[in-house]
Amino acid sequence: MANILYLYTYLKEYTLDFLECKVLVQELRKFHSVTLRYAIVPSLENFKNYLEQTQKQFMTEDSFKSNNYDILIIENRLRIISQEESEKVKSEILFDFRKNGGIVIFMCSEDGQPFISNYNNFLRKAMLPIIRQPRSSSEFPNIYIAREDKDYNNNFIRGYEEITRIDNKDDYFYIEINKKYLQQIPYSIRPIFQDVKKIVVSSPIQTEDTFGNKFLLKGNPSTRLLASNDLWWDGDMYPMFGHFNDHLNGVGVLITGNICLDSIVESQQTDAILFMLNLINLFWKKQQQRARSFNSSSERQDSCYDKQYSGSIIVEKITQNYDYGMINKDINSSENLFPKRTILILASSPSNTAKLRLDIEVREIDEGLRRAQQREQFSLQQRWAVRTNDLRRALLDFNPQIVHFCGHGSGDRGLVLENDAGNAQLVPTNALASLFKLFANQGVECVVLNACYAEVQAEAISQHINYVVGMSDEISDDAALKFAVGFYDALGAGRSYEDAYEFGCNAIALEGISEELTPVLKKKTN
Incomplete structure (x- = not known):
């Protein structure tokens, strides 16, 4: 009951x-x-x-x-x-x-x-x-x-x-x-x-x-x-x-x-x-099955929704009036050798800034991953209208391997998030870098800052994270969109972060947009 x-x-x-x-x-x-x-x-x-x-x-x-x-x-x-x-x-x-x-x-x-x-x-x-x-x-x-x-x-x-x-x-x-x-x-x-x-x-x-x-x-x-x-x-x-x-x-x-x-x-x-x-x-x-699996640590928490059924399907009679459904009793216990990588998308477009087409960017990333050869290896999570508290909580909640920020940047002044009123709030570069330092040993592998003038933040974060992409100049909506699509198309095909960066830049150039040099890749020196 x-x-x-x-x-x-x-x-x-x-x-x-x-x-x-x-x-x-x-x-x-x-x-x-x-x-x-x-x-x-x-x-x-x-x-x-x-x-x-x-x-x-x-x-x-x-x-x-x-x-x-x-x-x-x-x-x-x-x-x-x-x-x-x-x-x-x-x-x-x-x-x-x-x-x-x-x-x-x-x-x-x-x-x-x-x-x-x-x-x-x-x-x-x-x-x-x-x-x-x-x-x-x-x-x-x-x-x-x-x-x-x-x-x-x-x-x-x-x-x-x-x-x-x-x-x-x-x-x-x-x-x-x-x-x-x-x-x-x-x-x-x-x-x-x-x-x-x-x-x-x-x-x-x-x-x-x-x-x-x-x-x-x-x-x-x-x-x-x-x-x-x-x-x-x-x-x-x-x-x-x-x-x-x-x-x-x-x-x-x-x-x-x-x-x-x-x-x-x-x-x-x-x-x-x-x-x-x-x-x-x-x-x-x-x-209930998921909770038992989690408590016994015998399989991943989400496995009962993702595993394929094998053998017979058992119909469980829950009541005399209703045959409520088939409950799996024979789960394939083979271990998943390729655990999913979580992509966390953080979107911010404050009401007092120029409106960006962030919904289209996220949709294109989504559709590209769903078509990808290795789509089962990725889990896409989203946070919208992100405030400083939302940023920290999302990183804690999802423990992502890839963090993708889409929104506004302001160069040396910081990255633009939202305050409680929905207006712009600048996040200082050193504070942002310090936050990612706390996740450097928690699985974050790559950060993409798809925002104007975000090279400053990319440089600071790359002191702690292996691969960070930022923008060296102002970038148009179309160029930002094409870069994101090319980048995640390549990741979905099993390519490396460095290759994915090159595919993103090439996607801009293929469209005849002269901004293919705007994205820059920063790598952790050691």
Whole structure:
């Protein structure tokens, strides 16, 4: 029996339908311990003038930590305030919960919240999968007007389906779970779809297919993508409405499409509740296995998500009513001779500085690694809107082998990070070098400072780190992007850091950009 905290959508005072997925909660309570609350807050001090009934809808952060929850489920809305704050919970609390082996499941349905930048930064800081943003028409070969009767005035991309549309409802369609569909699902999570034939969705939001996230729920091959201007396109991005990751010691799940709303499950033929029960059970069982493996030190903490199954697959009957899924009992115990190298990307573009296309740079690195021959040897981690505390904590949390900074540099004055207000804060060169000195014997092999005039910092850091790349002059967005792509393409092919640097410079030259001499490689002298 898992210990679950479930954060419902609305305060009880505002609506009778404060809990929008009652059927799901009722089914969960048959097999697990479920506590209902509205939000997790630092303290109840700000609510002392509220009615006692209202106060009881909140849980303090200390209480959340002390109750040893296994799973946190967030129903429909977070209501993001900033990249650290939401009405429901702080991103830091979610991150710490994940770090301690917790499972976070966010059933996302955020109508009317257009602040996608803060929204995704919050999700990134919480180590959750993110929402895919509309980028530009040039990314896709053909764009058409889809329909004019629906006003999508936010920045989300939604799925739209004509073939499987239900009862002439504009926003309802179903995803058919058949043999062909399951062939595309990773083998390790196919138990989630056991006995699931059809899932009804409503205006599903597309999730971002980034490196390190694994897809969980796909659309049909005929599903169109509808953007904020009522446009859809025939692009090469298959519609995905759910992802998960298993970074750190925990699991993060993002599912869209309102699949468990009472208004859908009570009126449509859908297996969404069974899908969710299977999902919760499988991840909970895998986390228990992961904890046992970690405690016994017999294998890597993340192995139960990455190992290939061999031999027979055992179907475990958890209850009389549900066959929750196949739990692996026969793991290939061969040792991994090539442990993963972690690439930590630190991005910073303060609001009072020139805007950089950092999202494109990170996406290109991500896509290049995924195509690479040795992609299984790399793990990509990201931190956005980085402050000084974020820099230190990210290095401590991930113990990376490669650190990639993309943002602004200011020469002798230092590297530009962000302060708590989102404005520029200069980090002195000597302080930055001293920080990396503390990680010199902890596995950091290479640092890339993809920022203007960062050669000064590269020189200082190279006193402690073997390979450091900096920029000797101002560098354009295009040149910085091409260097990053060439550098990580080469690493993904198994080339050395020195070779990767040369490939990065050559990538700039191949595009006819006369900045191939701007990147400089500094090497530790001894």
